[in-house]
Amino acid sequence: MKEYNPKELEPKWQNNWREHNFHRTDKDENKQKFYVLEMFPYPSGKLHMGHMRVYSIGDVLARFLRMRGYNVLHPMGWDAFGLPAENAAIEHGVDPGRWTASNIAAMKEQQEALGLSYDWEREVTTCKPEYYRWNQWLFLLFYKNGLAYKKKAPVNWCPSCQTVLANEQVVNGECWRCSSEVAPRELEQWFLKITAYAQQLLDDLKLLDGWPQRVRVMQENWIGRSEGTDIIFTVQETGDELTVFTTRPDTLFGVTYMVLAPEHPLLNKLLAGNPREAEIRKRVQMMCRESEINRTAADAEKVGVFTGAHAVNPVNGEAVPILVGNYVLMSYGTGAVMGVPAHDQRDYLFAREYNLPVRLVINSPHTDLQADPLAEAYEDPGVLVNSGQFNGLPSEEGARAITDWLISCGKGAYRVRYRLRDWLISRQRYWGTPIPIINCPSCGPVPVPEEDLPVLLPTGVSFTGKQQSPLADHREFLEVPCPHCGGKAQRETDTMDTFFCSSWYYARYADPKQDQLPFSREEAGYWLPVDQYIGGIEHAVLHLLYSRFFTKFLFDQGMLKVQEPFQRLLAQGMVYKDGAKMSKSKGNVVTPDEIIARYGADTGRLFILFAAPPEKDLDWSDQGVEGSYRFLRRVWRLFQQHRDLFPPAGGAAFTRTGEDGSLPPLGKEEEELRRACHATVKKVTVDIGERFNFNTAISAIMELVNALSNYLNASTAGQKEQYRPLLREVMETLVMIMAPFAPHISEELWRDCGRHSSVHQQAWPAYDPRFLQVEEVEVVIQVNGKVRGRIRVPASTAEEELLEEARGHEKIQPFLAGKEVKKIIAVPGKLVNIVV
Numbered sequence: 001m002k003e004y005n006p007k008e009l010e011p012k013w014q015n016n017w018r019e020h021n022f023h024r025t026d027k028d029e030n031k032q033k034f035y036v037l038e039m040f041p042y043p044s045g046k047l048h049m050g051h052m053r054v055y056s057i058g059d060v061l062a063r064f065l066r067m068r069g070y071n072v073l074h075p076m077g078w079d080a081f082g083l084p085a086e087n088a089a090i091e092h093g094v095d096p097g098r099w100t101a102s103n104i105a106a107m108k109e110q111q112e113a114l115g116l117s118y119d120w121e122r123e124v125t126t127c128k129p130e131y132y133r134w135n136q137w138l139f140l141l142f143y144k145n146g147l148a149y150k151k152k153a154p155v156n157w158c159p160s161c162q163t164v165l166a167n168e169q170v171v172n173g174e175c176w177r178c179s180s181e182v183a184p185r186e187l188e189q190w191f192l193k194i195t196a197y198a199q200q201l202l203d204d205l206k207l208l209d210g211w212p213q214r215v216r217v218m219q220e221n222w223i224g225r226s227e228g229t230d231i232i233f234t235v236q237e238t239g240d241e242l243t244v245f246t247t248r249p250d251t252l253f254g255v256t257y258m259v260l261a262p263e264h265p266l267l268n269k270l271l272a273g274n275p276r277e278a279e280i281r282k283r284v285q286m287m288c289r290e291s292e293i294n295r296t297a298a299d300a301e302k303v304g305v306f307t308g309a310h311a312v313n314p315v316n317g318e319a320v321p322i323l324v325g326n327y328v329l330m331s332y333g334t335g336a337v338m339g340v341p342a343h344d345q346r347d348y349l350f351a352r353e354y355n356l357p358v359r360l361v362i363n364s365p366h367t368d369l370q371a372d373p374l375a376e377a378y379e380d381p382g383v384l385v386n387s388g389q390f391n392g393l394p395s396e397e398g399a400r401a402i403t404d405w406l407i408s409c410g411k412g413a414y415r416v417r418y419r420l421r422d423w424l425i426s427r428q429r430y431w432g433t434p435i436p437i438i439n440c441p442s443c444g445p446v447p448v449p450e451e452d453l454p455v456l457l458p459t460g461v462s463f464t465g466k467q468q469s470p471l472a473d474h475r476e477f478l479e480v481p482c483p484h485c486g487g488k489a490q491r492e493t494d495t496m497d498t499f500f501c502s503s504w505y506y507a508r509y510a511d512p513k514q515d516q517l518p519f520s521r522e523e524a525g526y527w528l529p530v531d532q533y534i535g536g537i538e539h540a541v542l543h544l545l546y547s548r549f550f551t552k553f554l555f556d557q558g559m560l561k562v563q564e565p566f567q568r569l570l571a572q573g574m575v576y577k578d579g580a581k582m583s584k585s586k587g588n589v590v591t592p593d594e595i596i597a598r599y600g601a602d603t604g605r606l607f608i609l610f611a612a613p614p615e616k617d618l619d620w621s622d623q624g625v626e627g628s629y630r631f632l633r634r635v636w637r638l639f640q641q642h643r644d645l646f647p648p649a650g651g652a653a654f655t656r657t658g659e660d661g662s663l664p665p666l667g668k669e670e671e672e673l674r675r676a677c678h679a680t681v682k683k684v685t686v687d688i689g690e691r692f693n694f695n696t697a698i699s700a701i702m703e704l705v706n707a708l709s710n711y712l713n714a715s716t717a718g719q720k721e722q723y724r725p726l727l728r729e730v731m732e733t734l735v736m737i738m739a740p741f742a743p744h745i746s747e748e749l750w751r752d753c754g755r756h757s758s759v760h761q762q763a764w765p766a767y768d769p770r771f772l773q774v775e776e777v778e779v780v781i782q783v784n785g786k787v788r789g790r791i792r793v794p795a796s797t798a799e800e801e802l803l804e805e806a807r808g809h810e811k812i813q814p815f816l817a818g819k820e821v822k823k824i825i826a827v828p829g830k831l832v833n834i835v836v
Helices: 006-019 049-067 083-092 096-113 129-144 194-207 213-223 249-254 267-271 277-289 292-296 345-353 395-408 498-502 521-527 542-556 592-598 601-610 622-641 668-691 694-714 717-722 724-738 743-752 799-808
Strands: 033-038 071-073 148-158 163-165 183-192 225-235 241-246 257-260 304-312 319-325 336-339 412-418 437-440 444-447 479-481 488-491 532-536 569-572 575-577 776-783 786-794 823-827 831-835
Touching (some): 006 601, 033 049, 033 521, 049 592, 049 668, 083 096, 129 148, 129 444, 129 498, 194 213, 194 225, 241 336, 249 395, 267 304, 277 319, 336 345, 601 622, 601 694, 601 743, 622 694, 668 724, 694 724, 724 743, 776 799, 799 823
Parallel strands (some): 033 071, 257 319
Antiparallel strands (some): 148 183, 437 444, 437 488, 479 488
16 A cells, blocks of 8 residues: 655645646636735745745635635735845845845745645746836825925934934844944935825725724724814923824813923924033933833833923913923824823823822812812813813813814814824835935936836945945945936935835736736736735734725726725734744744655645634644644545545546436435535535634544544445445545645545546535435533433424423433422523523
């Protein structure tokens, strides 16, 4: 008997699929399309188990849907720009392009070894000019529509490396590379005006009913719509206006201090001449070095420093101290907040720390809070007190009345604000898409003409790690004539955030060879939206939000027919081992290569899909992998031991049972086997296609193997011959429903069934409801919720008869003796619970 040898059969079938271009997909108007997409990876050089999990999920769905008759687009590519390639150039003297290409080749080889059914003719690589040319084209489209602009923005600057650092490259206020102290600096930066689509991005979340609720909530919070009032205070010492935004204008009379963000543009003027100016500036710099995440964390210390200046409240003329605080962000609201400690708990704690007054201006409608000092902030609605002419008004009415009064005085306005900020896309790096702008001393920023795209990244640049960007030192790249006046000018040396590349790649897959546009409206119109998108929860906001923004913009430009890029979203869980996320530092990494080498790709796929539902975290189990391998070997042996049931390769197809009256009538065991087969087909069909419960689908397949094995072991040679058509049907059905999960062994077993064509080109088996009926069912009997016995009864047993059978069962009688039966709960065909 031939042994199961995945090292032999898996490369065999991978080569077969490759040679026949098996997974190529073309537009077919006669079929319903389905676009399955896993988030494309950064080419780091090695796949990890998270990759294996997400790719296996997508591949099962793609293979299943092809067998269901859909025209399935299932592409793959590479998010190939980014800092790691540049770091490799600095540390090892490796060209970023060659480093990236080598990694892509290695990872593609790993993906093919997993048996993933990608259409490689649609492969996209974002660092290739044929892709990033269209990044530049799209940037210019944003620019022409007023949605790309340049302005000064604060950055993290390393004076030693002479470069800008991303927030994640600043560790404890120091450069991650050289440990120099990082200083804040303002640089001219390019932005995309995503805020122009803020309300539409928020409103259209209701269209995404195929997305996890938690992802929609995360996007809603990130966009952060707030309705409130802009209020204009005046700086007492300088006369400057200072605008704050608040959602509680009803508390305006309770303002006892003001806090500015350390980046606030007015701060320099306020500090000028202050005897403590140097000390305050040093503390401000320390605040600026903290990340926004740390500054706004719930448990972070709230630090404030008095500037020496005061703000005059427009509603009562009172001057209150202006402080600078670490918890106020320039990127949200106006960069200034009014402190109302009586009615905001954060403000209350801050006021107590810095001995600032607490003034009650909203009284509880239930308890008079004016009698005693507040022990905590009162944040609920109430009635205005200590608020001049507005005393006695309910909070909501008072908020409107105060805002209207401010408007009449020219000191306020109703305002809707968003937490969402415009997207800073400038990166002072080499390995990214060059921004297609030429800076002319006479004409200002000038777009590169479309006919001159792409602006190519120069090769042979020098990486020292000590310059802002190698592009700034590359004269051939830098120095160009102005497209408008012909005078001397310089190219923009910033490159684009890599999120720009990933914000539209799903549309490029629809038309990857297009050389006149990023994609044709016709091709994109056929394939988009992506019907099922699969990737990690870590991309819930930025990548997914940017992709939605791009899609809406391209819809408005008439390039796309859809306003949302992804119909359904699956955020798969993490892979853990020994209770921790796999990482080299913890020494708990298992690689796909190791699993493939020892057990084969089918085993790895089967385990990673069986171990947990796809959206849940998965605990790696070596024993679980062994179990999946044993299962595949068992299926293999089952077919090897009963090859005589099948004709030689290419033999005539059999007639499915129940379709030909000439077939012998089935006995009880045969009917039960047929029922198990059809029930399994139904469950696997529903679990893959509707529920994404791959683990329960695999469990059902395993149960069918048990039923088939038990029958074959118990049946005689005469039975096997007599019921050969039934057995062939069950065994071929088993191979077909296994095929999406374990594509290699299924392909081999399909040939063992005497078939020439691929199992993956077969129509998905259908189930017949007539064959799902059972003659007998096992009913559990409980007494007060505890199982006390089981009975087998005809499936058609009426409820009254079932209750009588249960009460009369010999194992149940002792639990009922001398007891009063209060209630009987019956679930026909499943259980009876007698409450005594």
